[in-house]
Amino acid sequence: MASNLLKIHPSDNVIVALRDLPNHAVAEWDGQQYSLPYGVSAKHKFVTEDIDTGGAIIMYGVLVGRAKQPIKKGEPITTFNLAHDSQDYSTANRQPYTYVQPDVTKWQDRTFRGYHREDGRVGTYNYWLVVPLVFCENRNVLIMKDAFERELGYAQTDIYREHVREFLHLYQAGDMRKVKSLEVFTEQPAVKKITDRPFQNVDGVKFLTHEGGCGGTRQDANTLCALFAAYAVNPNVAGITVLSLGCQNSELKTLEDEIKKRDPHFNKPFFAFEHQKGTEYSLMSGAIKETFMGLTKINEFERADAPLSKLSVGLKCGGSDGFSGISANPVLGHLSDIVVGLGGQTLLAEFPELNGVEQELLNRCVTEEKAAKFEKLMRDYAGKAEAVGSAFAFNPSPGNIKDGLITDAIKSAGAARKGGNAYISDVLNYTERATVPGLQLVCTPGNDVEATTGQTAAGANVILFTTGLGTPTGNPICPVAKVATNSALANRMPDVIDFDCGPVVDGTQSIEENAEHLLEYVIKVASGELTKAQQLGQNDFIPWKRGVSL
Known part of the structure; x- marks a missing residue:
């Protein structure tokens, strides 16, 4: 370079x-x-x-x-x-595509330490999940969250509460000068690793909230059930507690049916409680008791060696800049080709950010049927956006444009490089589960959290998230590692960035060399090393209502 x-x-x-x-x-x-x-x-x-x-x-x-x-x-x-302008595309215009897989010999005997599930998949973390089927139960989920996290040692260190306490003490002592100058806080404290948790093999209890489940369309309610079902069968989840009001559109039976659709032999601990059958106290007491009993059960799981073919890596970008398609995204692309060559899965999402490279992706699909599915999903999505006066062309944010991504096609061409060069083995609609090895296209918005939420639903057990501007995005059950496109960002936001692709820009490392360093880091994360988002407690979760979201 x-x-x-x-x-x-x-x-x-x-x-x-x-x-x-x-x-x-x-x-x-x-x-x-x-x-x-x-x-x-x-x-x-x-x-x-x-x-x-x-x-x-x-x-x-x-x-x-x-x-x-x-x-x-x-x-x-x-x-x-x-x-903005981009090339038109059509399944009928598919051209032959050939791909030479990189040599993966050096990685074939490598392993990570994960949690083996009965369905043959391997989790990178061992979580219990608590979800509400409707927003009416958000409060009760948050009450459970406070109780479990504080008593079982999963609560984050509340450094900002300590700030307020110190400010109050200074105010009461009449020393506002220090408050104004912030002299009492010079360095961010290190994240403490808790070693005295009673359930050493349970990486956390994760509590999700949302604003859906009733009052919207039946499609939205059913999609929410499908999303929770996909999370329940994700290998990073070992058990689940569900709180239901009882009268909402997102019915418990729909959730159970969606789980069976994804895993007919599903046998993880599953507890459901309906509020309208009794008092809040009886609901909460029962949910807390059964969840606690479930934790004692999943604590029996222990990490064990697993081949890299058990990795399912989500490929995501956000807060992108003009270096994204030059450094971090092609680094992810080469890593993707290695993981695919080893028999693993990689999941490329964000359909609005594939605008302009559709024909190349159609050419790479392993069958015409997969290509036709991708074309239909793209055209339906684009059509809905245009129908409400929007378009994929409006996707770049002011920050993207300021840092060199002038049109959506420029942004998309760079974003697509996360998918490397491998053949596309499958195309998944939102909440569909990845069931075959290889690179797969997952229909999600470009919105950071809606996309990572969807990739986790597809089965990701690690997500790599490239960024040129910096973003703290995480996920409740899937570790999200932030990959900087440039060293200036990595140095400016060390509490957010996990890996630096800046050496590609300055010419000290090739894309291939940087990608191999990143894969070494992925192995550590898959074996339990916390990402920065996990350390910060960044548990972002936004269900996509299938409306227009770019």
């Missing part, structure tokens, strides 16, 4: 600035010189030729936009001179 510039694909007519380039700088790439009339910030791009109005901008080898006005050679692309 050149020190200041990068042209990603031979057919591209834009070059990426890896460092800030000043006004009137002369940039050189592959023997060609480009005079830059305006400064080009790092992560942004300038054109390599004069572009007329309506002319195509090509990046990653695909169409990513068209000029809204003439763009002179050396000028940067911006929201003022470039509009």
Whole structure:
């Protein structure tokens, strides 16, 4: 990688600035010189030729936009001179695709320490799950959460409560100067590892809340049941407690049917309680007793060696920047190819961020049936967005644009690199479970939490989340590791970032080398090393109501 510039694909007519380039700088790439009339910030791009109005901008080898006005050679692309456009796609236009699997010999005998389930899958963590079937029970779930976490040692260290306490003491002592200057707090305390928990083999009791289950559409209620069923069968969950009001649309029988659909031999501890059958006290006492008994049972599980073929890795990006498609996303792509080569699963989600690369993904599907399913899901999703005056083209956030992702097609072409080059073995609708090895496409929004929620439903037991701007996203039952696209971010937010792909940008590591370092880290996480999101107690959970969410 050149020190200041990068042209990603031979057919591209834009070059990426890896460092800030000043006004009137002369940039050189592959023997060609480009005079830059305006400064080009790092992560942004300038054109390599004069572009007329309506002319195509090509990046990653695909169409990513068209000029809204003439763009002179050396000028940067911006929201003022470039509009989103992307290549059309069709299953009927599929082309032959060949793929050479990377050599995975060095990884074949490697293992992680996980929890073996009776269905043959392996959990990276051993959690008990408590869920409400309707928002009416959120309060009771939170009461259970407080009781279990405090008494069983799962509560997070409340450093911010300590801040308020210290401020109060200073105020009462008449010393507001220290409060104003924050002199009492200079360093963030280290996260303490609790070793005196009574259930040493139970990694946590996870309590979910939501705003659904009744009052919305029946489709939303049924989807919520399907989502909880998918979480119940996830290998990271060993048992589940369900609180139901009794009259809501999301019925207990629907949940039970959805569980059996995903696992006909489901035999994890499963306890359900209906509020309208008695008092709140009887509901809560019964739920607490049975949950406690269940914890004693799942505490019998112990970590044991498992091959890397038992990994199911979610591939996600959020808070993306102009380096995402250059460093972290292709690093995930190479890691994905390794995991697939070992017989594991990788799950690529975020359908709004596959806009413009659909044809390549269609070509990579192992069967025409899988390709047709992907095309239908994409067109249905895009059609719903357009019907309400939105579109995939509106996906990039202000932060994305500021850091170089000018159109959704640019963002998508970079995001798709998380999927590497492997064949696509399956296409999953939201809440469908991954049942075969290989790279799979999972229909979710691009929204960070809705996507990670959906990937976990598909069966992910680890999620790798690339970010260029920084985001604290986590998940209740699936560890989410944050992968920085650049070292400046990794150094600025060390409490959030788990792994740094900056060495790819500065040229000290290749994509392949960085990916192998990342896989070593994944093995540690799968064996119980906590991610930063887990240390922070970042348990994000947002069900997708299948409406328009980009």
